[in-house]
Amino acid sequence: MTEILSAAPAPASPLRLFWREFRRNRLATAALAVTVALALLAAFAPLVAPQNPYDLAHLSLADARRPPGYLGTGGYVYLLGTDPQGRDLLSAILYGLRVSVEIGLAAGCIALTIGATFGVLAAYAGGWIETLIMRAVDLQLSFPAILLALVLAALLGQGKAQLVTALVAAQYAYFARTAYGAAAAERRKDYIEAAMATPLGAGRVVFRHLLPNCAPPLIVVATVQIASSISLEATLSFLGLGLPVTEPSLGMLISNGFPYMMSGRYWISVYPGLMLILLIMAINIVGDQVRDQLNPRLRR
Amino acid sequence: MLGFVVQRAFQAFVVMVVMSMIVFVGVYAVGNPVDIVIPPDATQAMRAEAIHRLGLDLPLWQQYGVFVWRLLHGDFGRSFVYNMPVLDLIGGRLPATLELVLISILFATGVGVSLGVYAGVRPSGLVAKSIMGLSILGFSVPSFWVGLILILTFAVSLGWLPAGGRGETVEVFGVPWSFLTLDGLGHIVLPALNLALFKMAMMIRLARAGTREAMLSDTVKFARAAGISEGTILRRHVLKLISIPIITVFGLELGSTVAFAVVTETIFSWPGIGKLIIDSIGVLDRPVMVAYLVLTALLFVMINFTVDLVFAAIDPRVRSGKTRT
Numbered sequence: 001m002t003e004i005l006s007a008a009p010a011p012a013s014p015l016r017l018f019w020r021e022f023r024r025n026r027l028a029t030a031a032l033a034v035t036v037a038l039a040l041l042a043a044f045a046p047l048v049a050p051q052n053p054y055d056l057a058h059l060s061l062a063d064a065r066r067p068p069g070y071l072g073t074g075g076y077v078y079l080l081g082t083d084p085q086g087r088d089l090l091s092a093i094l095y096g097l098r099v100s101v102e103i104g105l106a107a108g109c110i111a112l113t114i115g116a117t118f119g120v121l122a123a124y125a126g127g128w129i130e131t132l133i134m135r136a137v138d139l140q141l142s143f144p145a146i147l148l149a150l151v152l153a154a155l156l157g158q159g160k161a162q163l164v165t166a167l168v169a170a171q172y173a174y175f176a177r178t179a180y181g182a183a184a185a186e187r188r189k190d191y192i193e194a195a196m197a198t199p200l201g202a203g204r205v206v207f208r209h210l211l212p213n214c215a216p217p218l219i220v221v222a223t224v225q226i227a228s229s230i231s232l233e234a235t236l237s238f239l240g241l242g243l244p245v246t247e248p249s250l251g252m253l254i255s256n257g258f259p260y261m262m263s264g265r266y267w268i269s270v271y272p273g274l275m276l277i278l279l280i281m282a283i284n285i286v287g288d289q290v291r292d293q294l295n296p297r298l299r300r
Numbered sequence: 301m302l303g304f305v306v307q308r309a310f311q312a313f314v315v316m317v318v319m320s321m322i323v324f325v326g327v328y329a330v331g332n333p334v335d336i337v338i339p340p341d342a343t344q345a346m347r348a349e350a351i352h353r354l355g356l357d358l359p360l361w362q363q364y365g366v367f368v369w370r371l372l373h374g375d376f377g378r379s380f381v382y383n384m385p386v387l388d389l390i391g392g393r394l395p396a397t398l399e400l401v402l403i404s405i406l407f408a409t410g411v412g413v414s415l416g417v418y419a420g421v422r423p424s425g426l427v428a429k430s431i432m433g434l435s436i437l438g439f440s441v442p443s444f445w446v447g448l449i450l451i452l453t454f455a456v457s458l459g460w461l462p463a464g465g466r467g468e469t470v471e472v473f474g475v476p477w478s479f480l481t482l483d484g485l486g487h488i489v490l491p492a493l494n495l496a497l498f499k500m501a502m503m504i505r506l507a508r509a510g511t512r513e514a515m516l517s518d519t520v521k522f523a524r525a526a527g528i529s530e531g532t533i534l535r536r537h538v539l540k541l542i543s544i545p546i547i548t549v550f551g552l553e554l555g556s557t558v559a560f561a562v563v564t565e566t567i568f569s570w571p572g573i574g575k576l577i578i579d580s581i582g583v584l585d586r587p588v589m590v591a592y593l594v595l596t597a598l599l600f601v602m603i604n605f606t607v608d609l610v611f612a613a614i615d616p617r618v619r620s621g622k623t624r625t
Contacts, residue, residue, distance in 0.1 A: 262455075
């Protein structure tokens, strides 16, 4: 397919052009591959993981806190060692990755929806609605996200839904600001004025014309915010304010290993941490490249 | 100008009122604090007496009224757990946080700006690329994990530095400080480094972008034409040109560093207010939580207010409010 296209490159869609430019940055391409691979690992963790870390029948405390490469009582080799509950660390990391990605994606997507709605609404409606929404958003942006997330997570208590709520509340303002900036600029352009002059409904104008043209900056912010909500979730879980212990995310795994680090059992904290960093960095590098490509000021 | 100040002051006041309500109602919703202060085998009468003594039997709005009234008189109530006035408790912990935050932000600015200026002067060199790599790493790696690695490397494996606590302190005007003793200084190195890394990454980026722009400016061109050495140009002119955004960010980041200190203090068992709030959330010590949140909100409101005023003093366009996008 690609060979045919490069032979006759005349009808290239914008998406294909975008991809062609993206591929020229090797680091970003590698990062995209890593991101996709980790997403797949997270999605199919129960199939890929050598052990089900939640299945208590498979765990034995005799195998707890063993170093990487340990041959367990069941004749099974623990490649990355075991955690304090005797879980295979590799499996626990894959399941933890699943939880982290799930929370990050959920928080990112909900925050995107809510934030974009507020931002576009403010730009489209104008007047007191604009003032009210954007003052509230600016106000929130003057507080660091970690503080808001920390407070909300503490107030709402433990649990997936509570944690996602806290993350969304801490992050929607970034999307609202971005969406507002883009929509306010588009709003003044002639095509929107023209669309509004026709008898089309406001909803149609917003969804078919205004919103698609605000998408590029929102996509960039979304990648950055998904990475940052994964990081934020890990931090909250590490502080004991995130998920319940029954379903450990990467942050929780790191937190579990912390007390054992002083005695030199480094692997329980270090390996989940490496996975977390790999995930966050890969997403950030992809986000950087997408931002550079979508930034009109860097266009030659 | 006066109108602008009054408007912003009123806004800050509204924010504080809203914040105090949210915090109060929110914290009220978390569990029943009576269970912590009275023993589990207490009789019903003892329980009722404790509830009455803590004022927990009043309606919510009345508790809020009492809370605000006391707040305005500088009384944040008593901690359920430590059984001492919350203000004293926080005041006692404040110096530890202050010295940690100040040392790390000064370190972040000093080192970050130097590295950033260097990377801006020679943007294509290997050193500059490594510096930028370091800054990407500083942005991406969660700070709590960096803390763990610092402990693992310097405290557990190498044994060079202690992993937690404040170490020996010296009292100056009745306030204990760690950075004045050698032992205390040893204790502060790792947490300060941990807290500084993220800010340093940001300072590097700011300084680099500013320097690259400044190097192309007419000021630098003329200075070069006048035969001034590169070093003097950097110190006298470039540093001056890039200082405004850096000072702004320095001010704004002071507040967020206090917020981030929560994480660092927890990892390094640093006995500041950040660790206090995490411990208090754990045991539902309501007065401490409320006081911490209200005071932090106040800190942020004051910082934002000051930044707004400084901007308005420098840039007349801000005053008219027409340039807000």
